[in-house]
Amino acid sequence: MCLSGSDAIFIDISRAGYDEKSIIFKNFNLTVKIGEYLGLYGSNGTGKTTLLRAIAGIFPPVFYGDIKVKGRVGYVFQNPDNQIIGATVEEDIRFGLENLALNCETVEKRLQETLTTFGLQEFRAKDTLTLSGGQKQRLAIAAIMSLNPEILLFDEPFSMLDRMERRSMMNLVKSLRAKQITVVLASTNMKDLVFCDRIITLDGGRSHDQVQ
Ligand SMILES: Nc1ncnc2c1ncn2[C@@H]1O[C@H](COP(=O)(O)OP(=O)(O)O)[C@@H](O)[C@H]1O
Numbered sequence: 580m581c582l583s584g585s586d587a588i589f590i591d592i593s594r595a596g597y598d599e600k601s602i603i604f605k606n607f608n609l610t611v612k613i614g615e616y617l618g619l620y621g622s623n624g625t626g627k628t629t630l631l632r633a634i635a636g637i638f639p640p641v642f643y644g645d646i647k648v649k650g651r652v653g654y655v656f657q658n659p660d661n662q663i664i665g666a667t668v669e670e671d672i673r674f675g676l677e678n679l680a681l682n683c684e685t686v687e688k689r690l691q692e693t694l695t696t697f698g699l700q701e702f703r704a705k706d707t708l709t710l711s712g713g714q715k716q717r718l719a720i721a722a723i724m725s726l727n728p729e730i731l732l733f734d735e736p737f738s739m740l741d742r743m744e745r746r747s748m749m750n751l752v753k754s755l756r757a758k759q760i761t762v763v764l765a766s767t768n769m770k771d772l773v774f775c776d777r778i779i780t781l782d783g784g785r786s787h788d789q790v791q
């Protein structure tokens with residue numbers, strides 16, 4: 580088995596975890612279609628981050644299996660402090676764009692679009708260290724989405740947002756459907772996953788498909 584034409588992610592894990600005594604994934608199989616929205620649901624410690632990291636190519640110390648991914652991956656980390664590297668909001672978004680080796684005009688255009696789309700214009704020159712948790716989370720999502728990834732991995736991306744921010748961010752993620760972007764979103768909150776096509780519940784290795 581491997582990636583078929585319409586698959587974006589193929590996962591076939593026979594065993595994975597941080598040590599042999601505490602295996603988190605055992606005989607875990609999953610394929611995600613191009614353009615599909617998959618929710619990873621589970622309480623803390625059920626392996627959501629471990630799985631997202633493995634999809635992004637960062638494997639836990641014990642890993643027997645195979646993961647194949649088709650397309651450019653963007654990963655929004657659970658903790659935005661681990662993601663934000665720019666001194667200001669603008670610099671942070673610019674950093675990723677400049678690493679794509681785009682020409683100056685395209686960088687400026689995408690930077691402007693991103694600041695506007697994510698309501699970050701007014702924070703443009705703000706020191707990233709002084710942002711609130713919600714603002715940091717919004718910036719982390721904006722910076723990754725500005726790179727136009729084909730597969731987006733979100734690790735509890737709305738946890739620090741208030742209700743209004745959460746709603747507007749979810750709408751932005753929903754709008755990616757038109758672009759055929761594949762989304763895998765992990766959360767401990769089922770409300771974050773209502774727009775997913777499918778939700779997998781992680782339970783220390785055993786998973787149950789829930790087709791919505
Ligand atoms: N770097 C690590 N070293 C050892 N154990 C870890 C490490 N990261 C996570 N774990 C353990 O692996 C399990 C799954 O963790 P994690 O993938 O972070 O779950 P979730 O994201 O669902 O909260 C937990 O029991 C956690 O304690």
Ligand SMILES: [Mg+2]
Pocket residue numbers: 627628629657734
């Ligand atoms: Mg986690």
